[in-house]
Amino acid sequence: MAPEKELVKLIGFWASPFVLSVRWALKLKGIEYEYQEENLLKKSPLLLQYNPVYKKVPVLLHNGKPLLESLFIIEYIDETWKHNPLLPQDPFERAKSRFWAKFAHEKCIGPMIKAFFKIGEEQEKCVKEACEHLKILESGLEEGKRFFGGETIGFVDIAVAWMGCWARIVEEVLNVKLIDEEKMPRLIAWFKNVVEVPMLKECMPPTQKLLEHNIRFRKLLVAAAERHQSSPLTGP
């Protein structure tokens, strides 16, 4: 637990899974923190001051010092509050965890997000890319293990496994297929094992609210695409 006078503040957005990862890390460590919800259409001076490079959530402020990028924030939390370790202790296992978390973020989640901003052939290409990489991600999961690294929840779990829920939303909003129950049974079991950990489950935003938010967001993107040629839906 953080000493009494420590100031921990998370700048986030309720529907951001990257913010959820950080919330999960703080929860598993038992760290109390203040939370500031951002309006992403009108970003706060605090966010712009502390993340001038990307202007994105999450930002974690610890005694006034800003930590950026969810994966690095989780590593920071793990190095600062050493109880309930999230990363394995063995350097080889640590490197493997970092590798798979980055792989999932760049090669699975990246194309899923991109698909959301695309239509037609370009969208199909992103969906295909995500599917192929999800199969590779599954190959990193050990048969019969509850979590990514074994039987204890850890770094890759909280950095990535929310993807199960978000992929379903992308599937529903875009009417595409990302996760094949028959072809990726281990991946699906893993997603479920993680979000069913009670401490994590209670941080999850309500699925219906998340779905409605993303339906509205997609509608805005489609409307913009119909109005302008250079809309985000057709751009690079």
Place this chain on the structure above:
Amino acid sequence: MAPEKELVKLIGFWASPFVLSVRWALKLKGIEYEYQEENLLKKSPLLLQYNPVYKKVPVLLHNGKPLLESLFIIEYIDETWKHNPLLPQDPFERAKSRFWAKFAHEKCIGPMIKAFFKIGEEQEKCVKEACEHLKILESGLEEGKRFFGGETIGFVDIAVAWMGCWARIVEEVLNVKLIDEEKMPRLIAWFKNVVEVPMLKECMPPTQKLLEHNIRFRKLLVAAAERHQSSPLTGP
């Protein structure tokens, strides 16, 4: 120094700056290693076996275990051989180092490499993007400090500062301007400070050989673009 029986092997390619980063880390730690040069046009079974996901160099084998991705390999080296630390000890400074190394790789080096595979407007766009991000990278450097984190060489230095040399090669091969001496004096001084460290300098591939290699490589790309519509020079 590694105990006598440890087996450290680096699979690399002489002109790859990401391999150079790992060489630098091993050099600064005083780790002896075996080196296997890859033919990237005909990759070895060893490379394909140990990096089936990306099939890329560098791969570091330590007692038979494969480490992948230069930034994670450097962290592994730092965690395994703890003398001459490369990352700072303070968690906040460690997070900052990871942030800037990733920023430089994704936002500066990424577009530079992409520019190499493009022509015309698309190439110009990549060059512009790299330039803008180089200015931001410079803002991360503290005035008057010899290296990125201070007075001792460390993680960001060996992960990124070879860029000074490689940018010059991209500039010469593509006939573009990436680094403005007048506008980025701190960045240029930093690049110089790092590659002039004697231990690092002796690992650098000869500039002329590197330039000739990249001129040949670019010519191959241009020739392919002229032969096929779907060449890498016009693709996404």
